[in-house]
Amino acid sequence: xxxxxxxxxxxxxxxxxxxxxxxxxxxxxxxxxxxxxxxxxxxxxxxxxxxxxxxxxxxxxxxxxxxxxxxxxxxxxxxxxxxxxxxxxxxxxxxxxxxxxxxxxxxxxxxxxxxxxxxxxxxxxxxxxxxxxxxxxxxxxxxxxxxxxxxxxxxxxxxxxxxxxxxxxxxxxxxxxxxxxxxxxxxxxxxxxxxxxxxxxxxxxxxxxxxxxxxxxxxxxxxxxxxxxxxxxxxxxxxxxxxxxxxxxxxxxxxxxxxxx
Amino acid sequence: xxxxxxxxxxxxxxxxxxxxxxxxxxxxxxxxxxxxxxxxxxxxxxxxxxxxxxxxxxxxxxxxxxxxxxxxxxxxxxxxxxxxxxxxxxxxxxxxxxxxxxxxxxxxxxxxxxxxxxxxxxxxxxxxxxxxxxxxxxxxxxxxxxxxxxxxxxxxxxxxxxxxxxxxxxxxxxxxxxxxxxxxxxxxxxxxxxxxxxxxxxxxxxxxxxxxxxxxxxxxxxxxxxxxxxxxxxxxxxxxxxxxxxxxxxxxxxxxxxxxx
Amino acid sequence: xxxxxxxxxxxxxxxxxxxxxxxxxxxxxxxxxxxxxxxxxxxxxxxxxxxxxxxxxxxxxxxxxxxxxxxxxxxxxxxxxxxxxxxxxxxxxxxxxxxxxxxxxxxxxxxxxxxxxxxxxxxxxxxxxxxxxxxxxxxxxxxxxxxxxxxxxxxxxxxxxxxxxxxxxxxxxxxxxxxxxxxxxxxxxxxxxxxxxxxxxxxxxxxxxxxxxxxxxxxxxxxxxxxxxxxxxxxxxxxxxxxxxxxxxxxxxxxxxxxxx
Numbered sequence: 001x002x003x004x005x006x007x008x009x010x011x012x013x014x015x016x017x018x019x020x021x022x023x024x025x026x027x028x029x030x031x032x033x034x035x036x037x038x039x040x041x042x043x044x045x046x047x048x049x050x051x052x053x054x055x056x057x058x059x060x061x062x063x064x065x066x067x068x069x070x071x072x073x074x075x076x077x078x079x080x081x082x083x084x085x086x087x088x089x090x091x092x093x094x095x096x097x098x099x100x101x102x103x104x105x106x107x108x109x110x111x112x113x114x115x116x117x118x119x120x121x122x123x124x125x126x127x128x129x130x131x132x133x134x135x136x137x138x139x140x141x142x143x144x145x146x147x148x149x150x151x152x153x154x155x156x157x158x159x160x161x162x163x164x165x166x167x168x169x170x171x172x173x174x175x176x177x178x179x180x181x182x183x184x185x186x187x188x189x190x191x192x193x194x195x196x197x198x199x200x201x202x203x204x205x206x207x208x209x210x211x212x213x214x215x216x217x218x219x220x221x222x223x224x225x226x227x228x229x230x231x232x233x234x235x236x237x238x239x240x241x242x243x244x245x246x247x248x249x250x251x252x253x254x255x256x257x258x259x260x261x
Numbered sequence: 262x263x264x265x266x267x268x269x270x271x272x273x274x275x276x277x278x279x280x281x282x283x284x285x286x287x288x289x290x291x292x293x294x295x296x297x298x299x300x301x302x303x304x305x306x307x308x309x310x311x312x313x314x315x316x317x318x319x320x321x322x323x324x325x326x327x328x329x330x331x332x333x334x335x336x337x338x339x340x341x342x343x344x345x346x347x348x349x350x351x352x353x354x355x356x357x358x359x360x361x362x363x364x365x366x367x368x369x370x371x372x373x374x375x376x377x378x379x380x381x382x383x384x385x386x387x388x389x390x391x392x393x394x395x396x397x398x399x400x401x402x403x404x405x406x407x408x409x410x411x412x413x414x415x416x417x418x419x420x421x422x423x424x425x426x427x428x429x430x431x432x433x434x435x436x437x438x439x440x441x442x443x444x445x446x447x448x449x450x451x452x453x454x455x456x457x458x459x460x461x462x463x464x465x466x467x468x469x470x471x472x473x474x475x476x477x478x479x480x481x482x483x484x485x486x487x488x489x490x491x492x493x494x495x496x497x498x499x500x501x502x503x504x505x506x507x508x509x510x511x512x513x514x515x516x517x518x519x520x521x522x
Numbered sequence: 523x524x525x526x527x528x529x530x531x532x533x534x535x536x537x538x539x540x541x542x543x544x545x546x547x548x549x550x551x552x553x554x555x556x557x558x559x560x561x562x563x564x565x566x567x568x569x570x571x572x573x574x575x576x577x578x579x580x581x582x583x584x585x586x587x588x589x590x591x592x593x594x595x596x597x598x599x600x601x602x603x604x605x606x607x608x609x610x611x612x613x614x615x616x617x618x619x620x621x622x623x624x625x626x627x628x629x630x631x632x633x634x635x636x637x638x639x640x641x642x643x644x645x646x647x648x649x650x651x652x653x654x655x656x657x658x659x660x661x662x663x664x665x666x667x668x669x670x671x672x673x674x675x676x677x678x679x680x681x682x683x684x685x686x687x688x689x690x691x692x693x694x695x696x697x698x699x700x701x702x703x704x705x706x707x708x709x710x711x712x713x714x715x716x717x718x719x720x721x722x723x724x725x726x727x728x729x730x731x732x733x734x735x736x737x738x739x740x741x742x743x744x745x746x747x748x749x750x751x752x753x754x755x756x757x758x759x760x761x762x763x764x765x766x767x768x769x770x771x772x773x774x775x776x777x778x779x780x781x782x783x
Binding site for chain 1: 533534535536537538539540541542543544545546547549550553554557566567595596597598599647648649650653654
């Protein structure tokens, strides 16, 4: 019998007791559950970055996995906790748009508002719903509680407009930076399947910088030059070989860029 | 059969091999043990911060859990390794006061000096007792070795004076900052159960700053203003909505504050 | 039945989805595997630091453990993925020298080129072989696939020259810094078994600094002074009590030092 898997994605960092407390609650509810950290280093309250990180990680996990996402600037306010079911996976999160990219990946999904307080950790504090609501509900679901017992289905859950590139001229598109990673790769919102630039003439503009070359891998790149590559995340990325494209560009998640064909 | 749970709390950071080495030793002694990181980012040698973090995390875990705490500025000196039993949990730590808050939480606790060298990892190095003493003893205890076999009971273990607020005038109290967290919340040593300030007139002073408002949650707060909130840790905390109160105050763990009623 | 253990050592950091994605792939292939992080904070592309960290950690794990090492500046180029067997452990890594210290530790080792594409995660991306090649192969091996099914043995795998100290004068040796750790300890490549300096007259030189004292443990050291100690890693280390020797020396991994007897 394989143990149930619960992943964790938060902006709690790893210095404080918050993640450990959530794990303790989950192991109390569902002993033997396999707890896997996706990341606790999402920038505080960065819903878009969390949505992107979740979208990259969850498809690698086996069906039946429960994914716990706690990036929750609205804790203590009226925002609802939700449970989503998609592609055989379950997702527990605040209803603030952090599941937006999941909903786009899996159009056939169901969402429920989490209302069954008997599965909460008592007393429920005002500021730590990760420990008191999200973690215990995730563990109960991992332990076999049917989603229908967690709450009723809803259709008015929050979906944010994470910009896909928009056409702003005959041969000009405006896009955005989804994330910059540890290696300084700059991940754009131009999906590989929609944009084939290799061998074509193009110019990508970020601030005062211009990129007009593609590379197939890091080894192909000349040192100190910027390239577009087909990133493993399914998007065009801007990269430098063994250096940080993000630092060279002064790029940050959320910033604009332009593509001219 | 649920696997035994061992938590880890250290100041080792996560960049070096230290934590991995301890985990390898534990899995060699107790295969299948479930290893859960509380934090490895305690500031080096910060006994108070570790004591606070442990006190927040351990009650969330199931009974039977073994908690390994290695924040040990005295490694290699004569300080003793100890095993504590409290509330059905076991704690392995150096005898330097890092269990002080646990002892305050659970008055009915037992402490033993760890002396049974047959449970150590050999040879015992002079500088890495985490790997050579604390980790293997924790794993043996998790695997079922009775505490009585680890060493004799002692009563002269170290308890530090983590200041509770003291009255310094007719309506004035002096307290301290226990910790500042990733979100910039400033956790004071004023316990919620002892201090009810909502609706009352008060002034909390840190350096040149003054706080005289309370809020029930982050959503209630005006941007840029400091509030006292009832923190999930059971203490009054100073917070700002989506900004760092610690940065605004220049506050650090250990610093003084005053409360005037 | 104890679950198979897989350790992870990368330069991916813990902020992005990379490590989580690899873990998801491994749990899909080998449900119930026990995944243990050694470190994900190796400096990007720092093969020497990864080799040293692995050499310190793997011997603490039980036989049968699979160690996954992904520090891979050549991803997407022609460098081969390899599987090594040594001392009852298995190692999955790129063939770039990152196993050099393991090969020195265990002279009786076998190395195979990983070629069995049926164990890969499809499609194989150009930039994320950790998820698509290394992780799934590690999980298949942990699940019981015989190394011989992974690929043929090779003898021309990469071994780097991690400098041992060299004699450069009648009583002078030149060495190097292997690593500086979180506590600011500076780990040299002078092995304890070869160098006994206690009670002898010596001078170690790093830049303009001179060290000529030894200590047995941190408690023996005067504040603000530099000492040579016998490190738990098996090498001479330069340390200060409750302060960073690395900061005091301006020392970094790879830098030269001299020992005069």
